[in-house]
Amino acid sequence: MPDDAEIPIRLASFDQYRSLLFSVAYRMLGSVVDAEDMLQETFIRWQQAPDVEIRSPRAFLVTIISRLCINQLQSARVQREEYVGQWLPEPVITGPGSDPLEIIRVDESLSMAFLVMLERLTAIERAVFLLREVFDYEYSEIAAVLGQSEANCRQILSRAKQHVSAIRPRFKTSSQKNSDLLERFLKATSDGDMEGLVALLSSDVVLHSDGGGKAIAVPNLIQGADNVARGIFGGLQKIVPNNLVRRVMELNGELGVVSYFHGKPHSVLTLGAGEGRIHAIYILTNPEKLAHLPGLPAPPN
Secondary structure, X not given: OXXXXXXXXXXXXXXXXXXXXXXXXXXXXXXXXXXXXXXXXXXXXXXXXXXXXXXXXXXXXXXXXXXHHHHHHHHHHHHHHOOOOOOOOOOOEOOOOOOOOOOOOOOHHHOHHHHHHHXXXXXXXXXXXXXXXXXXXXXXXXXXXXXXXXXXXXXXXXXXXXXXXXXXXXXXXXXXXXXXXXXXXXXXXXXXXHHHHHHHEEEEEEEEXXXXXXXXXXXXXXXXXXXXXXXXXXXXXXXXXXXXXXXEEEEOOEEEEEEEEOOEEEEEEEEEEEOOEEEEEEEEOOHHHHOOOOOOOOOOO
16 A cells, blocks of 8 residues: 555546546446446555556556456446347547546547447457557557467457458548538438438448337347338337437537437437448437436537
C-alpha cells in the first residue's frame, strides 16, 4: 500500500490516464456500465499496489484494465449466449460537450460497425487487435500487458485480422455523405417512401435490432434491401409511439438519432455506410443500454 504522501500522486497519475483506460475498456466490452466498473476496479488495484511493482504508471494501469476486461468478456460470453435477440453495444454520445469520461480516439474504432465486428473475436484476440491496431502499442508492450510472447501476439493478431477481414468495411464515406444519407433515410421513413428507402440501401444491407427482451425489436438479422425496407415499414414503424421526439447527434463518432419518449431515451439509430449507400442499420431499444444517455436536450437553434 502507498503511504499517505504517495496517495495524491497516485490520484494524479490515475486521472492522467483515465480517458485512455476508459477508451480501452469500452472498446473491449461494448458497454459503458461495464467499462466504468472496470475503471473503478482498476483504481482500487492501483491504490493498493506496492511501489515496487510499478515501473511505468501507464503500462501498469493498461495492464490491469486489459486483463480485467479479458476476464469480464470471458464471463460475458455466457450471458450473451443467453441474451434475448440480437446483442448490440451500448451507444455513447461523442459530440461537443459530451463526457463519457472524456473518451479519446473518436474514430472508426468507436463506430457501431467496428464494435459489432469485434464480437467475432475471442477476448484475447480483441485485446491484441485493439492495443495494436487502435492504440498503436508495440508488440513488446502488448506481450508485457497480456503475459504472452511477442511471437504469440503476432500470431494472435494475424488470426484476429483473418476473422474480421471479410466484414471490415473496405470503403469509408465522408462525414458529409453520412449526414446526407441519414437525412434522406429519415425523410424516406417519415414519408413512407418504400422506393426511396430501397434506393438508399446496398443490396447486402443488414438490419440489426437490440431490445434485449425488454423492448420491441426484430429478433433476427434482416438482410437485403427489399427485406430491410419491409422490416422497417411493416414491423418497426408500427410499434413506434407517435409522439417521439428525435434529435440528431453524434453517436460513437458518427451522426445518429436518439428518439425520446416523455423526455427519456426510447431508441437509438445509427447507420453504417460505404460507397454512398447504407450497408448496415443499427437500432437499439433495450432501456438498460440507454439508461446512461442524458434526457431530452433543448431543441437546436
